[in-house]
Amino acid sequence: MLPINCATWLFCACASTTMNMRRAHPSICATIILADAMDKRWDELFDLLSHGTFPAGYDKSQKLNLRRYASKFTLKEGELYVRGRRAIKSKEDARKLFTEFHSSPIGGHTGILKTRTAMSSRFYWLGMSVDINNWVLECDKCQKVGKPSTAAQPLQCIQVSAVWDLVGIDLIGPLPKTVDGFQYILTATDYFSKWVEAFPLKTKTAAEVGRHICSIIYRHGCPKRILSDQGKEFVNELNTSLCNMLAIERSVTAAYHPQTNGLDVKTSHNIKQALIKLVNDKQNNWDVFLEATLFSLRSKVQTTTKHSPFLMMYGREAVFPSEVPVDMPLSTISLPEERTFHSFLDEKIKSMECVKKRTAENISKSQDKQKQAYAKRVQKKNQNTLSYIGEEVLWFKVKRERKERKIEPGMHGCM
Incomplete structure (x- = not known):
């Protein structure tokens, strides 16, 4: 052995x-x-x-x-x-x-x-x-x-109970350079509401990433926890100091296992798929359509929560341009009277509590379905990867131990 x-x-x-x-x-x-x-x-x-x-x-x-x-x-x-x-x-x-x-x-x-x-x-x-x-x-x-044929473990879903409990960040790129010099997109996704933030970047330095994390905080406040991969643009002294100063917990995905941050990977995929359909032939104007793409992602009902991220964040659905009367004078806009603000606020709070409760229930149901579907897919695989006493095994040599031998097999051991 x-x-x-x-x-x-x-x-x-x-x-x-x-x-x-x-x-x-x-x-x-x-x-x-x-x-x-x-x-x-x-x-x-x-x-x-x-x-x-x-x-x-x-x-x-x-x-x-x-x-x-x-x-x-x-x-x-x-x-x-x-x-x-x-x-x-x-x-x-x-x-x-x-x-x-x-x-x-x-x-x-x-x-x-x-x-x-x-x-x-x-x-x-x-x-x-x-x-x-x-x-x-x-x-x-x-x-x-080949890829190690390890037995799949039960699906572990990340548990969240409120908006801004957990925010996952990811990086898209390099993309074709735009006229303004942008090559990357920094994305941030709230795990509860599925609200998406995204910023075009010229470089992926720690300073530029940290600056946009601050922009998110200025708009929405401090999240309880931030999840990212182990890229040096995320895991560095600058961003670690920023999170420590603001009491934000930092979590990173395991090496060779990006599935941990699956929601942000899905966000990146959705953004890229939308931009592909909008850009010109040179693909150098994707930054022009980024904000519109974000509006689309935020205003559409999310399959897991059964609500739009916009509703979760603002307590109302987004108003599309086609819903606004073209010649509506300002005098026709109805504003609540001062004496009604307390009742309006009470109603809004009650409404948002109901939405939050339903969202938590919908997320739980969706995760249960995902676990069941995942269990069915891996059941057969696990039956074929059981090991027994006396069997020979192979061991995986990580890249840092293999140095520059790029065509060396990843698995070692005699058969």
Whole structure:
């Protein structure tokens, strides 16, 4: 067994002994039986098509079934073919073909789908899809170079209960430089209301990021916590001092795990998708449409909360330009009288409390649905990544330990 330390990620590669493999994967026994049956069936088909003879001891029903099955095959130059694909006699021959189509230099260690497509268009054998899947997953080189096949953990949703409890920040770019020299977009998303702030940046220095964080604070007040990745534009002495001075808790995502800040990643995606549809052919005027894009994101009902971020922040829905009368004189605007402000404020507070309560309930329901959907997706994966005592494992060597060896496999260990 290889040593385990805090810098290693472990995942099951394959069982160290045949006994372990059979205990971990009961289908191994069935595979061995299937291989024997495969050789036998090929011989039966060959004898029937070449000589018209049946295996000794076959009754009338067995002969009929074999003849029906043989109708799919043709005999050509001593080889069996089914719909133009050569039928492979034994698992040993099939494994040799797999080595050529996957493990050799011309195979290129392609994934399951590409390897299976290339082979199934040329060859046929009983259970070939299952075999190819297993052989690719068992490939030593692919395991060391590919993404670690770790068992997925239950989905952990971030819990928030009020506006500005948690704000996630992220950076988009570099983008095509605009006329004014902007190349980046700093985004900030409130995890409760889903309100989005975004600023065009010329550089992504700590000073410029810190200046725009201050702009957010001036408009909305201090958030309780700020979440970001480990980029040096976010994690630095300047911004750390700013947060400490304002009693703002700082959280950062784990390395190689940006999913923690998934809401801001989604925000960045939404902004980019909107800008792509608005910019000119040179893509150098995206900054002109950034504010309008933010208005769209803020004023539309959010699928998780079932309310618009605008309502959550202002206690009313946004008024679109088309809703405003063109020639409305100022004298027609109705303003509350001074004596009604207290009642107006009481009603607004009660209304916002109801909205806040419904939003919290909607977020909770949405997170429950996400957990259930996620659990279904990973259930099958987890069944295939269970490890057992005595199994060999690979360990992941982090980039800082690999230095400049960029084509070195990420996973290490002997198989």
